[in-house]
Amino acid sequence: MAHADQTAQGGHGRHQHGGHGDGLREMLDLDAEVGAAELARFTARIAALAGDHPVRDVVDLGAGTGSGTFALLRQFSEAIVTAVDTSGEMLGHLSGSARQHGFDSRVRPIRADLDERWPATGPADLVWAASSMHHLADPDRVLRDIHATLRPAGRLAMIEMESMPHFLPDDIGIGAPGLEDRCDVLMAEARAEHLPHMGSDWTARLTMTGFKIQESGDLVVDLPAPVPDAAARYAYATLQRLRAGLADRLTAEDRDTLDVLLADDGPHALRNRADLTVRSTRSFWIATPA
Numbered sequence: 001m002a003h004a005d006q007t008a009q010g011g012h013g014r015h016q017h018g019g020h021g022d023g024l025r026e027m028l029d030l031d032a033e034v035g036a037a038e039l040a041r042f043t044a045r046i047a048a049l050a051g052d053h054p055v056r057d058v059v060d061l062g063a064g065t066g067s068g069t070f071a072l073l074r075q076f077s078e079a080i081v082t083a084v085d086t087s088g089e090m091l092g093h094l095s096g097s098a099r100q101h102g103f104d105s106r107v108r109p110i111r112a113d114l115d116e117r118w119p120a121t122g123p124a125d126l127v128w129a130a131s132s133m134h135h136l137a138d139p140d141r142v143l144r145d146i147h148a149t150l151r152p153a154g155r156l157a158m159i160e161m162e163s164m165p166h167f168l169p170d171d172i173g174i175g176a177p178g179l180e181d182r183c184d185v186l187m188a189e190a191r192a193e194h195l196p197h198m199g200s201d202w203t204a205r206l207t208m209t210g211f212k213i214q215e216s217g218d219l220v221v222d223l224p225a226p227v228p229d230a231a232a233r234y235a236y237a238t239l240q241r242l243r244a245g246l247a248d249r250l251t252a253e254d255r256d257t258l259d260v261l262l263a264d265d266g267p268h269a270l271r272n273r274a275d276l277t278v279r280s281t282r283s284f285w286i287a288t289p290a
């Protein structure tokens with residue numbers, strides 16, 4: 001469940017179908033598939049903390065293609081999830097997946113820009129915000145709105161990620177070792193320009209808003225080689241987005257190396273490599289409106 005965001009949009013390779021948004025949606029879906037077990041453990045932990053308090057009204061902020069929405073619907077069998085996103089394309093994709101999985105009666109999509117105002121969600125037992133808070137212009141205002149929306153026994157579950165997942169060994173046999181580490185540095189530079197809240201001190205921000213942090217820590221996905229097919233496609237989608245999003249920042253050598261990795265064929269191409277792994281870490285917070 002790792003994510004690229006707008007700074008890494010773009011690319012027109014074979015997994016890209018008709019535009020930048022498609023690439024992001026495909027990557028979010030693959031991220032959800034690859035991280036499904038870790039996500040299920042996390043939602044089970046939230047259920048354990050909720051104890052006897054029913055979790056019926058759930059709000060997923062910046063729901064994207066619905067990785068959180070569907071994990072929550074599976075965990076909380078009585079829940080209705082209000083999926084909020086500013087992107088009609090994301091919500092359309094989410095609604096299609098909900099129909100496909102028989103969840104449509106339990107999903108309420110709301111198209112809203114959280115930077116403008118809090119949408120009409122009604123009171124919530126659980127608010128979920130995964131890789132979305134750093135997109136907002138004024139996350140503190142939205143944290144206050146979440147606080148006001150939660151029932152007294154409710155919870156906020158928040159996930160943030162600082163860097164893209166890694167898939168390759170340090171030395172991949174072409175180019176200079178450490179390609180993904182260099183991409184991380186460039187991505188951090190790009191994000192600092194466009195997403196100033198990324199990597200901020202969320203513990204402090206939550207506490208300042210009046211939340212009590214119940215648990216925090218890391219969600220780790222660590223898949224050894226050989227990885228399943230979805231993980232290999234996830235690696236392809238991610239590196240393709242890095243190649244497109246960082247085109248102007250990469251050195252010529254690293255651009256060439258990424259092109260070799262993304263090529264349809266050749267001994268170093270991702271599709272022919274047996275050494276792919278998945279390593280991703282993201283931070284989580286489970287908080288109550290103290």
Ligand SMILES: C[S@@+](CC[C@H](N)C(=O)[O-])C[C@H]1O[C@@H](n2cnc3c(N)ncnc32)[C@H](O)[C@@H]1O
Pocket residue numbers: 001003004005028061062063064065066067068084085086087090112113114115129130131132135136
């Ligand atoms: C990186 S994606 C995360 C999607 C999903 N939560 C997940 O974990 O896969 C961020 C999502 O936040 C949405 N978003 C960004 N800014 C927003 C805003 N101001 N209001 C509502 N949604 C927003 C984007 O459209 C995108 O779907």
